[in-house]
Amino acid sequence: MEQRLLIKHGTIHDAIHEEAYTADIFVEHGKIARIEPKLEEKEFGKVQVLDASGLEVYPGxxxxxxxxxxxxxxxxxxxxxxxxxxxxxxxxxxxxxxxxxxxxxxxxxxxxxxxxxxxxxxxxxxxxxxxxxxxxxxxxxxxxxxxxxxxxxxxxxxxxxxxxxxxxxxxxxxxxxxxxxxxxxxxxxxxxxxxxxxxxxxxxxxxxxxxxxxxxxxxxxxxxxxxxxxxxxxxxxxxxxxxxxxxxxxxxxxxxxxxxxxxxxxxxxxxxxxxxxxxxxxxxxxxxxxxxxxxxxxxxxxxxxxxxxxxxxxxxxxxxxxxxxxxxxxxxxxxxxxxxxxxxxxxxxxGSLEIGKDGDFVIAEGNPMISDTRICYVLIDGRITYSFKES
Missing domain, CATH: 3.20.20.140 (Metal-dependent hydrolases)
Structure with missing residues (x-):
């Protein structure tokens, strides 16, 4: 079954708009299907939810x-x-x-x-x-x-x-x-x-x-x-x-x-x-x-x-x-x-977070261009391929 993923409450850096914004992102069949200020989990049925509260969401x-x-x-x-x-x-x-x-x-x-x-x-x-x-x-x-x-x-x-x-x-x-x-x-x-x-x-x-x-x-x-x-x-x-x-x-x-x-x-x-x-x-x-x-x-x-x-x-x-x-x-x-x-x-x-593009994301605690920023999740085609775990 195809992965369905809902990324909630993240601060979005979409590489298209210079200003970041808070939004939810729904990914289906490996593609970004929706980006909206608020998406409710109940409207998607069976869906994996990734809480990105306090985190920065970037394109891969x-x-x-x-x-x-x-x-x-x-x-x-x-x-x-x-x-x-x-x-x-x-x-x-x-x-x-x-x-x-x-x-x-x-x-x-x-x-x-x-x-x-x-x-x-x-x-x-x-x-x-x-x-x-x-x-x-x-x-x-x-x-x-x-x-x-x-x-x-x-x-x-x-x-x-x-x-x-x-x-x-x-x-x-x-x-x-x-x-x-x-x-x-x-x-x-x-x-x-x-x-x-x-x-x-x-x-x-x-x-x-x-x-x-x-x-x-x-x-x-x-x-x-x-x-x-x-x-x-x-x-x-x-x-x-x-x-x-x-x-x-x-x-x-x-x-x-x-x-x-x-x-x-x-x-x-x-x-x-x-x-x-x-x-x-x-x-x-x-x-x-x-x-x-x-x-x-x-x-x-x-x-x-x-x-x-x-x-x-x-x-x-x-x-x-x-x-x-x-x-x-x-x-x-x-x-x-x-x-x-x-x-x-x-x-x-x-290369950017837009509807129809691949669900590739970097989700971090801050700006990944700063050396001490922790990357918390990496996703490719809507699937979590890396998640940071405290040792």
Missing amino acids: FVEAHCHLGLDGYAIGFEGADYNEMSESLTPELSAVDGLNPQDESIRLAMEGGVTCVAAGPGSSNVLGGTFAVYKTVGKRIDDMVIKEKAAMKCAFGENPKLCYKDKEIYSRMTVASKLRIMLQRTKEYLARKEAAGDDISKQPPYDPKLEALIPVIQKKLPLKAHVHQANDIYTAIRIAREFGTGLALDHCTDGSLIAEDLAKEGYPVAVGPTLTHASKFELKNKSFETPGDLARAGCQVSIITDSPVIPQQYLALCAGLAVKSGMDEFDALKAITINAAKHIGVSERV
Whole structure:
């Protein structure tokens, strides 16, 4: 039988309205069915009641860019499945084939209030494969995924250069050229397929790499670009314009330097991981001021952990540190809820508390962006997946 749940007396932070308000929420079939100032238990018959008196109710937190489940917890090479280093162009790879739902890091993420993540290949390759979006509870990834192919990972800057400097890449020019060549080949491959129609004899030989890139050329699957430096950000935009593709800009370490430009371009930006050492040159401008600068300029901003770079359960803490550095608190909340959901193409289901959306909640004793706030409950699809118990 489907779970029916009534959350009573909570203070609602819906990620849509800046002001919080007190209301009751009814969840049925895993979806938010009603949000009203007062709902009586008797009108719902058999229903589980969760008393949220004195508690703050938030949407489940959403991570727009990570490798959760692809890099094993407390294990080395055996669990490292986020980078394929055999060649620099691997668009045919799919994150769902490497995700491990039994990994301890997924449970820790959920208990920290992160209920939905976009996880996928790392940044070793010019083209790494597709990201998947999934909920952070379950035993089988097929049952957890809400979007199997959310974006096509591509990478610019130091990482592809470093990983392939002794093989096939030695400059940023080569990285950009390799991406352009693959996109152009895909356009030509698709044109031949369409011209052949149903005549199998005229179809081009099957190419898994180009097949994987067809949705990118058709603007059904955005490029998800690993970009830190300003020049790399501009190169990603330049190539997206040339081929008419969708684009999301991830990391954006130099974002503050070009905030007005990025606002005019209109691409979604994700900032992070910031709670780490600047371990290479292109991270030298790393700052928790960046997401606030971009939000004030008018960008759609998400905050990311890039977990396991920052443990996934500290996503809300990263948002809090952005607030400490000048970001508006409501902008910070949106950066880990509705903006992140938009960034990965699942805002019709998650990221805010609205009728018809998934019943994903974080219920806490205060603001989860403050480090000592206790999370009391986490719910995914209307079911309690975590509840705090005094030891």
